[in-house]
Amino acid sequence: MSVRVPAKVNLQLSVGPIRDDGYHDLVNVFHAVSLFDQVTAQHAPRLEVRVKAAPYSRVAVDDVPVDEGNLAAKAARLVAARLGVEPGAAIRIRKAIPVAGGMAGGSADAAAALVACARLWDDRDRPVLTRDDLVELGAELGSDVPFAVLGGTAVGVGRGERLTSALTRGTFHWVFATADGGLSTPAVYAECDRLREIRGEAAAPPVVSEALMTALATGDAKGLGAALTNDLQAPALALRPSLERVLDAGHDFGAVGALVSGSGPTCAFLAETEEDAGDLAQALDGAGVARQILRAQGPVPGATVV
Ligand code: ATP
Numbered sequence: 001m002s003v004r005v006p007a008k009v010n011l012q013l014s015v016g017p018i019r020d021d022g023y024h025d026l027v028n029v030f031h032a033v034s035l036f037d038q039v040t041a042q043h044a045p046r047l048e049v050r051v052k053a054a055p056y057s058r059v060a061v062d063d064v065p066v067d068e069g070n071l072a073a074k075a076a077r078l079v080a081a082r083l084g085v086e087p088g089a090a091i092r093i094r095k096a097i098p099v100a101g102g103m104a105g106g107s108a109d110a111a112a113a114l115v116a117c118a119r120l121w122d123d124r125d126r127p128v129l130t131r132d133d134l135v136e137l138g139a140e141l142g143s144d145v146p147f148a149v150l151g152g153t154a155v156g157v158g159r160g161e162r163l164t165s166a167l168t169r170g171t172f173h174w175v176f177a178t179a180d181g182g183l184s185t186p187a188v189y190a191e192c193d194r195l196r197e198i199r200g201e202a203a204a205p206p207v208v209s210e211a212l213m214t215a216l217a218t219g220d221a222k223g224l225g226a227a228l229t230n231d232l233q234a235p236a237l238a239l240r241p242s243l244e245r246v247l248d249a250g251h252d253f254g255a256v257g258a259l260v261s262g263s264g265p266t267c268a269f270l271a272e273t274e275e276d277a278g279d280l281a282q283a284l285d286g287a288g289v290a291r292q293i294l295r296a297q298g299p300v301p302g303a304t305v306v
Pocket residue numbers: 063064065069070071072093098099100101102103104105106107109110144182183185262263264
């Protein structure tokens with residue numbers, strides 16, 4: 001059973017006050033882009049995970065755990081427990097999504113493993129688990145997992161896991177600049193809290209950007225570029241000042257929008273047309289500001305059996 005699953009970029013990531021449970025209140029507009037990991041699950045006597053870079057992808061996979069720490073293994077165990085079966089599966093992950101890059105690669109693999117293992121172990125004629133059940137199981141694994149099951153463009157509230165699909169028109173053209181070495185998501189949130197404390201800023205309750213929703217619904221790339229926001233960008237730049245130069249380069253080369261993707265360090269650039277995206281990618285590549293320049297389109301569907 002083979003499943004293809006997309007990376008995400010956050011079009012809006014508004015970080016509100018810390019809740020009683022220790023999580024931040026978020027408004028998170030997720031957008032799935034055509035950069036895919038592939039997760040394959042086969043019947044096996046026990047659960048095992050192998051991880052490789054996808055052909056030609058140059059993703060550094062050394063830091064991805066292949067034991068119980070892998071989110072795909074956790075997803076497989078969750079599906080097995082729900083179905084009351086033994087978690088016997090050989091899971092192979094081919095990664096094209098940068099690791100610890102702010103594009104939710106681990107969550108994507110978890111979503112793909114949910115779909116793959118449900119198909120592998122669930123009764124084909126009368127499946128017990130619906131896609132909604134998998135979205136719900138995904139929320140137990142992490143707040144980015146439900147979106148990777150669904151894909152498209154969606155607004156997440158709460159910890160980011162309560163999702164509503166957003167209306168979009170047409171296709172948006174993206175260029176991504178990856179960096180050497182990841183940024184830890186908890187470290188970036190901690191830096192966000194630290195910066196707010198020293199600046200004496202109180203976090204306002206987050207609200208969905210109307211300008212962003214209008215740009216999405218009308219397929220307006222310029223409007224979308226102007227409406228992109230990420231509250232984790234300042235802390236990511238504080239931890240990795242070299243990203244400023246990457247964002248500046250994107251602006252200089254004509255991107256209609258530029259921001260740090262999620263908790264970084266990948267930077268995302270929006271181009272007005274497909275042709276502009278090609279030019280932008282070439283210019284960024286020539287400037288040598290990134291480990292790798294990748295192109296993608298969005299929105300694309302979530303975890304899909306192939
Ligand atoms: P996000 O955007 O959700 O904050 P990210 O893209 O920054 O996430 P991931 O690639 O999901 O980061 O990886 C974060 C950490 O999760 C890695 O350093 C790795 O140790 C761990 N991890 C567990 N399972 C996986 C997996 N299948 N793929 C990648 N990383 C995994």
